[in-house]
Amino acid sequence: MEKIVILAITYNWDIFKDIIYKQYKDFIPNEELKRVHKNGHSIALKKDSQELQEVIVKCEKNNISYRMFADTYYSKKEIEQKIRYFRMYPSYPTELEGTTEKNYGTILKGGCPCCGVGNKSLGDVLIDRKLMKKCKIGCLIPDYVVSEEVKEIIESNGLTGVTFEKRVKDYKGREMDNFYVMNIENILPQMSKTTWLNEERMQKKCDICNYCTTYLESDIQYENEKLDNALDFNLTKEYVNNYWNRELVVSAKVRKVFKENKIRVGFTPVTLL
Numbered sequence: 001m002e003k004i005v006i007l008a009i010t011y012n013w014d015i016f017k018d019i020i021y022k023q024y025k026d027f028i029p030n031e032e033l034k035r036v037h038k039n040g041h042s043i044a045l046k047k048d049s050q051e052l053q054e055v056i057v058k059c060e061k062n063n064i065s066y067r068m069f070a071d072t073y074y075s076k077k078e079i080e081q082k083i084r085y086f087r088m089y090p091s092y093p094t095e096l097e098g099t100t101e102k103n104y105g106t107i108l109k110g111g112c113p114c115c116g117v118g119n120k121s122l123g124d125v126l127i128d129r130k131l132m133k134k135c136k137i138g139c140l141i142p143d144y145v146v147s148e149e150v151k152e153i154i155e156s157n158g159l160t161g162v163t164f165e166k167r168v169k170d171y172k173g174r175e176m177d178n179f180y181v182m183n184i185e186n187i188l189p190q191m192s193k194t195t196w197l198n199e200e201r202m203q204k205k206c207d208i209c210n211y212c213t214t215y216l217e218s219d220i221q222y223e224n225e226k227l228d229n230a231l232d233f234n235l236t237k238e239y240v241n242n243y244w245n246r247e248l249v250v251s252a253k254v255r256k257v258f259k260e261n262k263i264r265v266g267f268t269p270v271t272l273l
Contacts, residue, residue, distance in 0.1 A: 002029050002073040003047040006037075007055060011065035013041050020058050027051040033073060044071075070196050070218035072271045079269060085227060085234075086255050087220050088248040089266030091138040093131040100141035100243075101125050104171035108142070112209040117244045121181060124167045129176035132168065137265055140168070141243050148178040150263060157257045161186045161231030186234045188249060192221040192273055197238065216240040220249065221271040 009016045017040035024043060028034045033044045045052040047070065059066055074083065094100060102108055104126040111118030121143050132138075136147045145168050146154070154162060161184055168179035191197070196218035205212040220236065232254050235246040255267050 004044045005047050006044045006069045007066045008042045009066050016064050072219050083269040085270040086267040088250045093135050093138050114208040115206040117211045124169050126171040129170040144182040145179050151180050153261050159232040161233035184233050184235050186231045188234050189226045190237050195221045214240050219271050224272040
């Protein structure tokens, strides 16, 4: 396990690569991270290292713009044997269109009456069936949905924390494959204060609920005891990133079952403190 900070360069890449990256690339903590950051547009360094501070100073002096993200690097052995919970990354079928399920007539309710954060579908979710052709587990914003295959895998393996009362239907009433809305009711406690959560500085907070777009800029972190009552499927208390959604946090059992059944979806470790 290694606490790291990633500097992702957003302006003056060539200057960064020629002046800074070449000088500090050998301080990237391990070979796997060196492969990830080999193009010189970003660099990962130990969180509290002198080298990280030096790179930040040099970027400032050379007018190099960057964004910083924190993470915890785990070896493959640690991931397989020690990590209890993972953040799951489903697909976003409507992302390229820039739409949500609301655009197809889905009725949403339960969230803020002003900005809509916290809304969920009141009944079945409506969508264009063509968007679901390659989806097995995805987010139609704000609801998470699964194919019939994934639903059956979840149920046959006794995975806890999710039920399937609502369906996904084509907004024009056409026939489509069976998809189901994931009803996940277990909401985790607040993330640890060590998690990097940054509010969008240029955005005004909602007048009613006080919400402001908040970006998750690190791995998700919790004090260990906060997950004592976690199930196999859970949602974060926080609504994050541009879609204003709660993140999926799942157990190591979910990851194992999905891998065994060749369900392609991303997982990154949740850090327990």
